Amino acid sequence: MLNILPFLKSLLSIPGLSGYEDPVARLIQAEWQPLVDELSLSRLGSVHGFKRGAGADPRPSIMLAAHMDAIGLMVTQIEDGFLRITPIGGVDPRILPGQAVVVHATGADAKEDLPGVIVMPLARLLPPDNGNDVVDIAHLFVDVGLLPSKVASLVRVGDLVSFGAEAVEMSGEIVSGHSLDNRASVTALTLCLQELQSRSHTWDVWAVATVQEELTYGGAVTSAFQLRPDLAIAIDTTFAKGPGANGWQTFPLGKGPTFGRGPNIHSYLFKQFKELAERLEIPYATEIMPESSGTDGMAMQITAEGIPNFVLSIPIRYMHTPVEMVGLKDIQRAGRLLAEFIAGLELDFMSTITWDD
Amino acid sequence: MPVSQPTIGNAQFKLLEKLCNACAVSGDEGEVRKIVLEEVKPYADEVKVDALGNVLATKKGSGRNRPRVMLDAHMDEVGFILVADEGDGLYRFETVGGIDLRHLPGKPILVGKEHLTGVIGAKPIHLASEEELKRKPSLDSLRIDLGPSGKAKPGDWATFATKFKRIGPSIMSKAIDDRIGVATLIELVKHAPPNIDVLAAFTVQEEVGLRGAKVAAYAFDPDLAIAIDATPAYDMPKYDGSENAVYNTKLGLGPAIYIYNSSTIDDPRLVRFLKETAETEGIPYQIRQPGGGGTDAGAIQRTRAGIPAVSVSVPHRYPHSPISISRVDDWKNSLKLLHSALSRISPKLVSSQ
Numbered sequence: 001m002l003n004i005l006p007f008l009k010s011l012l013s014i015p016g017l018s019g020y021e022d023p024v025a026r027l028i029q030a031e032w033q034p035l036v037d038e039l040s041l042s043r044l045g046s047v048h049g050f051k052r053g054a055g056a057d058p059r060p061s062i063m064l065a066a067h068m069d070a071i072g073l074m075v076t077q078i079e080d081g082f083l084r085i086t087p088i089g090g091v092d093p094r095i096l097p098g099q100a101v102v103v104h105a106t107g108a109d110a111k112e113d114l115p116g117v118i119v120m121p122l123a124r125l126l127p128p129d130n131g132n133d134v135v136d137i138a139h140l141f142v143d144v145g146l147l148p149s150k151v152a153s154l155v156r157v158g159d160l161v162s163f164g165a166e167a168v169e170m171s172g173e174i175v176s177g178h179s180l181d182n183r184a185s186v187t188a189l190t191l192c193l194q195e196l197q198s199r200s201h202t203w204d205v206w207a208v209a210t211v212q213e214e215l216t217y218g219g220a221v222t223s224a225f226q227l228r229p230d231l232a233i234a235i236d237t238t239f240a241k242g243p244g245a246n247g248w249q250t251f252p253l254g255k256g257p258t259f260g261r262g263p264n265i266h267s268y269l270f271k272q273f274k275e276l277a278e279r280l281e282i283p284y285a286t287e288i289m290p291e292s293s294g295t296d297g298m299a300m301q302i303t304a305e306g307i308p309n310f311v312l313s314i315p316i317r318y319m320h321t322p323v324e325m326v327g328l329k330d331i332q333r334a335g336r337l338l339a340e341f342i343a344g345l346e347l348d349f350m351s352t353i354t355w356d357d
Numbered sequence: 358m359p360v361s362q363p364t365i366g367n368a369q370f371k372l373l374e375k376l377c378n379a380c381a382v383s384g385d386e387g388e389v390r391k392i393v394l395e396e397v398k399p400y401a402d403e404v405k406v407d408a409l410g411n412v413l414a415t416k417k418g419s420g421r422n423r424p425r426v427m428l429d430a431h432m433d434e435v436g437f438i439l440v441a442d443e444g445d446g447l448y449r450f451e452t453v454g455g456i457d458l459r460h461l462p463g464k465p466i467l468v469g470k471e472h473l474t475g476v477i478g479a480k481p482i483h484l485a486s487e488e489e490l491k492r493k494p495s496l497d498s499l500r501i502d503l504g505p506s507g508k509a510k511p512g513d514w515a516t517f518a519t520k521f522k523r524i525g526p527s528i529m530s531k532a533i534d535d536r537i538g539v540a541t542l543i544e545l546v547k548h549a550p551p552n553i554d555v556l557a558a559f560t561v562q563e564e565v566g567l568r569g570a571k572v573a574a575y576a577f578d579p580d581l582a583i584a585i586d587a588t589p590a591y592d593m594p595k596y597d598g599s600e601n602a603v604y605n606t607k608l609g610l611g612p613a614i615y616i617y618n619s620s621t622i623d624d625p626r627l628v629r630f631l632k633e634t635a636e637t638e639g640i641p642y643q644i645r646q647p648g649g650g651g652t653d654a655g656a657i658q659r660t661r662a663g664i665p666a667v668s669v670s671v672p673h674r675y676p677h678s679p680i681s682i683s684r685v686d687d688w689k690n691s692l693k694l695l696h697s698a699l700s701r702i703s704p705k706l707v708s709s710q
Contacts, residue, residue: 079594092482094490095463098679100519115522117529117680120459124603125595133493134459139596143674145527145682147609165465168474170504171446176465176476243447243500244480254505294483317502318478321463325476325502 004187004331007031008175011183012167015104017088017160018069018214021045028068028186028209035193036207042226046219047209051193055202055347062345063206063229063307064192064338065220065296066185067213067236070178071320073101073118073142073161081148082141085118085161089214093137095321096120100164103144109153115164116144165322172254173329178322182213184314184331185235191335192342199343203230213296220296224303230350231269232307233341234297235334238287240315240325248288251315254327256283257334260311264293264301268353269310276341282333287313308353312337363548363696365689369540372396373528374521376536380467382436382453383565385514386410389432389539393559396543401557411569412559413576416549422704427556427579427664428545428695429570429653430538430586431563434531435677437515439468439501446507447500450515454564458494460678465518466501468509475503475515517679526609526684533673533681534587535563541585541671541692550700563653567620570653574660581627581665581707584654585695587683588613588645588670603646606672608684611641612691615668618648620655626707627667634698640690645670665707669695 016024028047029039036049047068053059071089078084083103097120102113119141123131126139142161144151167177189207196205206227210219213236224232239245240253251258259265259273277284292298293311301309314334317325346352372392379388393412398404401414412432417423435454442448448468452458462479477499482490503509519531528537542557549555556577560569563586574582592607606613614631615623635642645668658666671691673683 082594090482092463092479092485092490094459094482094485094494095479097457098460098464098517098675100680115524115529117675117682119593119675119678120457121593121596122591125591125593125601127596130596134491141593143682145524145529147526150525168465170474170476170507172504172506174504176474176504239481239484242502243478244498245484247484249484318463318476319481319483321479321481323463323465323476323478325478325504 004191005328007190008187009167011186012177012179015162016068016070017072017162018212020160021069021211024068025209031190032193032207035197042223044219044222045211046223048223049193049207051196051205053203054200059202059204060230060350061204061206062231062342063208063224063227063300064189064233064235065208065210065300066189067182067219067296068186068209069211069214071214072163075155075157075159075161077157078151078155081151082143083155085137085140085142087137090320092320094134096137096140099322101142102162102164103142103155104160104162105154106159107154107156114144114154116142119143163322174325174327176323176325178324180316180324180326181237181319184237184316184326188235188314188331188334191332192338195336195339196342199339201342201345202347203342203345205342210296217296217299221299221303224300224307228304229307232300233310233312234295234300235312236295237316237319238313239319240317242317251285251287253315253317253325254329256285257330258285258287258313258315260287260289260293260313262289262293263291264289264297264309265311266308267356269308273310273341277337280340282337361548363544363692365692369544370523372543373536373540376539377521377530377532380472380516381432381434382514382516383433383562386432386561393432393539393543397546397557400547407572407576409569409572410561411573413573414546414557416546416555418551418553420552423552423554424581424702424704424706425556425579426553426699426702427558427574427577427582427657428542429558429560429573429582429584429657430542431535431560431569431653432539433561433564434516435564439509439511439513439515441511446503446505448509450501454677456677458496461499462494464679466515467518468501468503468515469513473503473507473509475501478502519679526686528683528685529680531679533683534676537587537671537683537688538585541695544692545695548696553699553702560653567653567656571656571660574657574664578661579664582657584652584657584666584668586652586668586670587673589676590672590674606643606645608672608674609687610643611687612694613643613645613670613672615645615652615670616647618650620651621658621666623654623667624665627665630706631667631669631694631698634701635694638697640694640697642694
């Protein structure tokens with residue numbers, strides 16, 4: 001198996017908040033350059049990697065979408081050297097106090113990113129009803145350790161704030177860091193492209209690293225419209241079992257990816273993936289998605305005249321915290337499943353799709 | 358013989374970095390103790406490790422009638438101790454020292470002597486109820502997670518995995534409380550003025566009840582004592598823009614001299630002496646706002662038949678959290694004030710006559 005750790009770790013240490021994915025997009029483009037036939041950016045900034053199929057024209061195409069954007073924060077006010085912040089995406093207020101961050105400063109004198117920390121004022125500095133429980137994000141600050149005059153010349157309202165925790169390796173082939181949602185899936189998608197280098201496939205493949213999933217699915221909806229694939233697969237992260245998370249929505253960490261089942265997933269594709277995994281002896285779990293998958297798959301399925309969609313997910317612990325955990329094996333399994341599925345697609349696959357009934 | 362003046366340069370920053378990055382929760386101070394012993398042994402006349410693990414270093418002066426001055430800085434930091442192995446790399450833990458549990462979710466952690474990488478996670482926001490997202494987490498709901506094949510055992514200590522950073526005018530680190538005091542005291546041992554005997558106590562277990570200082574003070578039986586610690590600066594804006602009048606200390610205003618807190622009424626003679634020293638030498642200082650909290654001075658003051666004691670502290674924001682911030686100038690001025698004061702101590706300072 002190819003060593004995906006260096007690329008994953010570089011993905012986890014580069015910014016790319018929703019709407020501002022440029023840094024991570026460039027890293028992905030560099031990694032995909034040798035793996036695809038054509039590389040381009042969508043009008044909203046999603047990375048489109050095109051790998052031509054071996055079948056005769058006109059060939060069907062499949063779009064694999066993994067969102068590359070990450071959640072984070074934005075500066076709303078500067079007060080006596082302290083920065084007030086607002087969340088970009090589903091930021092959990094419970095994990096913020098004491099959190100290391102990086103302020104991407106753009107002020108007049110700014111030359112580099114500023115390390116900082118999110119801080120929680122004492123109860124007596126807060127509204128009477130907010131002091132002793134989880135403090136509203138509106139009352140938290142970022143402190144960058146600089147004097148107020150310096151902060152004023154370096155930081156501007158609207159500057160982005162990324163989480164600063166470094167990616168770390170843990171026992172049992174686990175990596176922890178922020179933005180594993182969804183850079184783990186970008187890594188799996190990259191692995192799929194690598195595997196396809198030595199496999200023949202009749203279909204065209206669009207590997208897409210989408211923008212703005214965490215807010216609007218804006219990348220997936222526009223790229224699916226532009227590329228008009230015949231099939232679409234969203235690769236995203238799901239909840240791993242762990243402290244406080246043991247319900248039916250959770251899956252063992254490092255014990256295989258999950259296959260979505262529900263209205264957002266075409267049941268024929270679900271069946272195909274199940275059979276494929278069983279044939280390859282790759283462990284998986286069925287993830288019930290009763291209404292929404294909460295992934296790019298939501299957008300792709302209802303694009304244009306509609307696209308049969310599948311959702312492949314990688315379980316991670318502590319989603320939307322800077323200490324998310326993923327099993328490297330699950331990333332490898334997801335990448336391999338995608339490659340095997342694509343390699344197995346016959347040119348007439350679309351005419352074989354049937355319903356359960 | 359001129360008194361050698363301590364300064365803070367690259368070597369001192371490196372030492373502070375090493376001290377801050379060391380893991381030494383109350384009861385497990387070994388890593389810091391090792392560094393302290395290495396640093397002070399070449400300079401002290403006598404160094405010993407006592408029954409609790411305090412490092413007691415004596416540096417004798419050279420004149421006659423030398424006051425015996427105890428200088429104290431605690432080596433321990435707040436942290437965690439694993440209490441139960443639940444399998445799969447998950448551990449229940451307890452806090453050691455005063456930690457606000459709101460600082461724990463979503464933080465990287467170092468566990469045990471090998472500094473194993475762990476995290477304290479949080480139930481995903483997507484699965485948490487509105488109520489859970491608002492309530493302070495209970496210790497019962499939190500785990501230290503080392504990964505599925507993580508090998509630690511109950512009784513292992515753990516700390517925040519923050520790496521020391523120097524940024525412009527500031528230091529960002531865990532455990533500034535009280536590694537900045539330890540670093541200061543090391544410099545004072547290295548540059549001890551000859552008019553006094555310096556009795557340096559690098560103490561254990563301050564964060565769990567000023568325990569090391571108590572026995573160190575008994576052993577040294579000094580004429581007077583100064584506790585060197587880090588004190589909170591709560592100098593942040595108030596939510597409604599009104600004046601924040603209760604801030605304890607402020608960054609950048611210099612060393613904080615304690616006069617009154619829940620563990621001590623600092624010796625008024627020593628408080629006056631420190632203020633006079635600062636004013637004469639033109640060293641900025643601030644009075645730490647009287648109120649709760651405490652330092653080793655409280656334990657020292659009431660040892661034996663009583664020991665005049667005072668606290669001088671370096672202000673730091675966000676105490677007992679993963680990342681605290683101090684100003685370099687406050688550290689420099691704290692060292693300067695302490696060294697100037699030591700050089701000016703005469704036997705009359707605290708004589709009962």
